[in-house]
Amino acid sequence: MTVLLPELVLGPDARVRERVAVEVVAGRITRLLDARDASEDALALPGRLLVPGLVNAHSHAFQRALRGRVERVDPEHPFDDFWTWREEMFAAATALDPDSVRRTSEACFREARAAGYTTVGEFHYIHHQPDGTQYDEPNELAHAVCDAARAAGIRLVLLQTAYARAGRGLPPSPGQRRFCDASVDAYLARVDALRESVAGDPLITVGYAPHSVRALPRDWLEAIARHAAGSGLPVHVHADEQPREIDESLAEHGLRPIALLDACGLLGPKTTIIHATHADDDELDLLAERGASVCACPTTEANLGDGFLPAARLWARGVPVAFGADSNTRLDPFEEARETEGLARRQAGRRNVLVRAGEDGPARSLWECLTVNGARALGLETAEIAVGAPADLVALDLDHPEISDVPVEHLPAAVLFSGSSALVRESWVAGTRP
Ligand SMILES: [Zn+2]
Secondary structure (H helix, E strand, O other): OEEEEEEEEEOOOOOEEEOEEEEEEOOEEEEEEEHHHOOOOOEEEEEEEEEEOEEEEEEOHHHHHHOOOOOOOOOOOOOOOHHHHHHHHHHHHHOOOHHHHHHHHHHHHHHHHHOOEEEEEEEEOOOOOOOOOOOOOOOHHHHHHHHHHHHHOOEEEEEEEEOOOOEOOEOOOHHHHHHOOOOHHHHHHHHHHHHHHHOOOOOEEEEEEEOOOOOOOHHHHHHHHHHHOOOOOOEEEEEOOOHHHHHHHHHHHOOOHHHHHHHOOOOOOOEEEEEOOOOOHHHHHHHHHHOOEEEEOHHHHHHHOOOOOOHHHHHHHOOOEEEOOEOOOOOOHHHHHHHHHHHHHHHHOOOOOOOOOOOOOOHHHHHHHHOHHHHHHOOOOOOOOOOOOEOOEEEEEOOOOOOOOOOHHHHHHHHHHHOOHHHEEEEEEOOEOO
């Protein structure tokens, strides 16, 4: 048993409480006590605000290797956009082997952990050798990612990705071969095998990740939907990130991507749409009707020139939004939250936009995006400081210049609007510090 005695605690209602001790037994929060009742061997954390561990719901760890390298114009491709960036990303993916997948993933997860993320949803799509040949162990690279998460001490949901083609009627390009399985059954068998191999590991679970409607034909989407139904596992899909993807989906299926996913049976409460940047109102209505989530990745969407999250329209419909660091260009959860509200303000031409009825500002819902919505998107129990919740916790430095002198009642908003990952001091995953 451990008892943490921080100066302040952020409660599930995003209000700060004083004189609360947090008891942890076997990786879970078992009691919230009055600090005066805490035993003498409690771990005192003066000058700390204890907050729930933050959830990075969408990551491609290896893309961290693109930092800096992609921030220049290639004279051969003067019009630089998502699609030219993707060629650089494919080149980085082609160069990886099992050892470098483990090393780059571990470096990313360690940095994420230091930035306050205690859980990562790794959307893992590099599966086979560069020419597409399977390794002797078909899940070799997924196991390398799992080993990296264990070494970094971060909770992992490995979202095993299905990928089949470059586009309608097109075989995979050379840079895409190692992402692709020979058949949807081969892919589903790898999901089952991976799930079996991590069963019993309390910090690793698995989910389905049909990559996108551009990377998969309709029969694959339908087969994955059938397999996922009743499994209880999360399903993550990139959709509506780029206008070209929508045009191609309309040309191939007569449906926009989110409408197609619904027609294939893939849209439900376990589903998370990554980006949804260019979703129209009908698609957003569908997400709300099906109880699906959206994962926004604002720092990456900015870096790639993807566009704007339709945040105000998502909030108006009550669609749960989680955040992801995606390309891991930046690992700062508070920046993702600030960017989301900031973009909504720029679009609306006013302040305090993402405010739900009965609330006086956006802070509470943005904290939910970083915590409980991320957990929900990844099929995890919850991410809050409450009895019964996993003891995934982060201690922020109240004396840091970014938030020093902020009155207690304003701290939840100040951390989001004025703070950064530099506030993070200690963190625990299932009650354990690295
Ligand atoms: Zn992604």
